[in-house]
Structures are given as structure tokens and as C-alpha cells.
Amino acid sequence: MSLIAYYLKKPYTVFKNEILILPSRVAVLAFVLFLLFFPVVTDNPYLLRILILASIYAILSASWDLLSGFTGQMNFGHALFFGVGAYTAALLNLHLGFPPAASIPLGAVAAVIAGLIVGIPCLRLRGTYLALTTLAFPIILLGVVIAVPDLTGGELGVSGLSRLTSSRTGDYYVVTTLMLVLVFIMWKITDSNTGIIFHAIREDEIAVRTAGINTIRYKLLAFCLSGFFAGIAGGLYAHFMRIAGPSTLEVNTSFLVVIYAVFGGVVTIYGPVGSVFILFTVLEFFNFWPEFRMLAFAGIILFTLLFMPEGLLPWLRDKVETKCPRCKVRNIATRNTCRVCMAEFK
């Protein structure tokens, strides 16, 4: 009997001692609950649409962070993966009649192949060279797409795809749960051994190679993983908007991804996700003055960076939490002693 009571009590204790004790974890929990219960409160299609698009861009920005933040392979052409995912899903759906459940994963596979094609020539490049070379790939593909309008619809794009689900609320649940699951997977990847190696490659590639690790394999793996997640985002976008157009491949899309990720804070995974949701909702307020929308966007970014060049969310996190100098465990900033090792904070 006491055993049953123990097992019943355990999740509660874990919940209380591991989640409620840190403001950042409470914030994540609140965010997840908010996303899951939002349609219960309102089913306004406009609001749902904002959150769906934010979720799609959140997957995309987090996948950029996985490649460029963690592995340090500055990718300025992330729109390539997005566009390849979107166009593949769209063409498979329209010409071969694949349902979204099949065309989106296949789009992601195509994006993985695109990741390999980009990754192999880029293995020898680093830093700014890499950034400017990767910028070229989506533009090359965009030129090809516009030059063969019979297959790809040229500047108009491929339109008339089947819907994700039959209702807007259904779309919402598919996209948001997928976003939460994928971001959780990405976060787990960066926390695993592979993630540590990615991190080490960014810090010092030669040292990693000296340690007997095949960095080429890991760099390609990073390109493929990032391509996979971005490809899923592309497929979701195509099926949600029911069109895959050249805008998915434009330079602006690539830049936007970089802006979201750096604004939220790189090398965190949660940073880009948070910043997409913050910037998306803030920008919706500016719909009252549509002409000032992009100007406000640029202004917010410039002025935020002046005060928090590390990114918005890490800055906030450092304000509400401190790291114990002895055992490196995070504590809420109001505590005077560490919650694990009881070391006193000066």
C-alpha cells in the first residue's frame, strides 16, 4: 500500500522539486500548456493562423540553431532546406496524389539529400566563406525553379495542395504538437553525446579531430539533421498555405531565420523558438500601421541587440536564475544558498 502511495507521490515530488523550482522551467511548462489549450479558449481562425505560422518558423529557426549555433557551420541559405521540403511535398502531393502524412516526410528526406549536397562542398570552408557560399544555394535553385515553369509553376508556385486536416483547429493541433515534439527531439540531440561533439566542433575543430573523432562525419550529420527538421517545416508550410512558391527560397527567408535565431539567442534551441513566438505576436500589433511593420521589426532587433547582444532569452534567463559556482546547478535568483549543494552565494 505504501508502495502505491510512493509511486503516486513520486511524480508530484519530481514536478515540485524539478519544475516549479526554476522560473525557466515554469515558463516552458506554461508555454506548452498555453499552446495545447489555446483552441479551447477561442477558435478565431486568425489567431490560430498566427500561432500555426509561428510554430512552423519555430521548427525552422531551431533547426538553424542546431546547425549554425551548435556546430558553428554558419548557414546563410537555410531557405534551401525549407524550399526543397516545401516544393517536394507540393509536387508529390499534386502530381502523384500523396497525402500530407506521406509527402511531408518525403519532403524532409529530399531536404536531407539537399543537406548532403550542400554539406559536401562546404566541408572545406569555414566561417564567413561558408556563410556566403551557403547563401548561394537557394538562389541557384530559385533561378532553376523560375526557369522551368512547366513543372514548378515559375513565379506563381505550385498551388492547390490538399489541406493538412479538414479544419483549422485540426491543423493547429497537428502543427503545434509536431513543433513541440520536434523541438524536444532537437533539444535532446544537443544534450546527447552527438550534441557535445557538435559543440566541440564549433569551439575547436582541430582539437576534436586530434581526439580521434571523425569531424567530417559529424559535420555532415549536422547538415542532414538540420535539413531534415527544416524540410518538415517546409512541408508543413506548403500544406498549410496550400501553395509552395518562390518566396520559400528567397534570400529574405534565409535572413529571417538567422534574425529569429540570433535575436532569441543561439546555442540554446529554446531561444529561437521563444523569439519566433515573441516577434510574431509583437509584429501582429503593427498590423494597424502596415507600412511601419517591417521598420518596427528592424528597429526592435537593432535596439534589443544593443542591450542584449547574447540574445533576448539567455539575457532574461540570466536575470531570473543564477548558476551555482560550486556544482553548476541553476537556481532561482532570489535564493541565497544552492538548492543542491547548499553552497552560499556571495
Next chain:
Amino acid sequence: MIFDILISGLINGSVLALLAIGFSLIFGVAHIVNIAHTAFYMLASYLIYVCTYRFGLNPVLCMAIAMITVPLIGLVAYKLFIEPIREHEAAVLIATIALAMGFQEVMLIIFSGDYHSVPYLVKGYFSIMGTKIFYQQLLTFGVVLITLGALWFMMMKTRLGLAIRSTAQDREVANLMGMDVSKVAMMTMAVSVFLASIAGAVVAPLMVVSPSMWMTPLILMMAVVVLGGMGSLKGSFVGAYILGFTEALVVFLIPMGAFLKGPVALLIMIFVLILRPEGLYGVSFEEER
């Protein structure tokens, strides 16, 4: 046809060379990837348009105004938004992207998205083998060559040039030798934006002026810099003409070439990089530890 390709290649190449050298300078000295570089070129074109049409000034005077005002705007933007976050490379990068977007939006709000044009400075043309060659095109080419010559003189023969070159080579040692590195970076920024505004001034009569005109040369300019080798002025010069002529050849010889000119130029860049990862004239340094 041959003269079409020749003229178009020379003009494209010259403008690209001006832009790419400016971009390469500021990258070499301060390690800033200045995405907003071509936005300054757009600003200069707009300034010339405003002065000539709205204020009715002499076009040459307008160009002089643009060449003084735009570098000042560049310096202010650098002081306000880039200098405080110099240590964070990623932050600088998106700050320049945001800056470029900001300039575009301001122009869009003031002038709307319409296309504008600026009159030719010198009218008239002559023809060779049925190809019209406008005097304006020759003038553009001449101005670019003179500017590049002056730039070479400044870089090689003056103290400022020496300071810029040595800072680009080794920032720390330049600092130890008593140079004010951040001041050198400021001067380089001014020179680089000045080059962009000259490019804007000579190009404005040949192209349409619109808020999105910074996007097109941006990609090719970066391709030129990477192709020639980061921080190498000679490389940027050679790379600019290679890509300029490639563009012209593709446009005139291949059907649907107007869509493919960018992709073909970028493919060439990628092939060169696969063979020589440091670009044509770039020097591959040992990795900094």
C-alpha cells in the same frame, strides 16, 4: 552582339568591383560582414534622385552631396548600432541585416515602391556594328577606373592606407604599434561607404531606382568577394569582372538567361571554392587559436 556583351560585362563588372572592394575592405579591417553595404548604394541613388527632381539641383552637385552625406549616415549607423556590439559577431551580422531592412522600409515609406529614374549626365551615343554605346556608359566606366586608381594610391602610398592594410593583416600587432584600431575601423567604414555611394551615383542613371535595388547586387557582390578571396582587393577586382562578364554572356546567349544569370555566376563561385577554398587571390592563414 559582341559589343553588347562587352559593354554590359564591363559596366556590371565595374560596379561590382566598386561594391565588392568596399565590402572586402571593411571585412578585412574590422571583420564585419556588412550586409547593409548595398543599402548605402541604394541610399546614394535615392539622394541623387531627390536632389535632381524634388530640389531641381544640378546632377553633378547632387552626386557630390550624395557622396558626402551617405558616408556620414554610414558612420552614424556604425557608431550607434555596430560599434557597441563589435565583440559579438553573430549580433553584428543581424544588426547589419536589420539596418539594411530599416533603410529599405524608410525609403518605401517616403517614396513608395515606385520605380524612379535619374537623367543621364551626358546625352548621346555612337554605334559600333549596330550596337548603341551611350556616352553615359563610357563615363561610368571611366569614373570607376579613376576611383579604383585613386583607391589604389590611397591604400599603397598614404599613411591611412598603410594603417588600414596593417590593421587588416594583424589587428593586435597594429594596436601594439600605437595605432588607434577603432579609429582605423571608423575610417575604413567611411571609405567603404564612400565607394558604395560612388557606385550608387554612377549606376543611378543606368538602372531604375527602387527600394529593393540593394538586394540584386548584394548576392553577386558577396559572390565576388568570396571568389576573389576575402580581404584581397586584387581578388575582388578580378572576381568582379569574371562574374560581370559571366552575367552578360548568360543574359545574351542563353534563353531565359535573365533568370539564370545569378545562378550561373554563383555556380562558378562554388566551383572555384571547391578547387581553392580560400578564393582566387586569398591567403589561407593557419587557423587562429
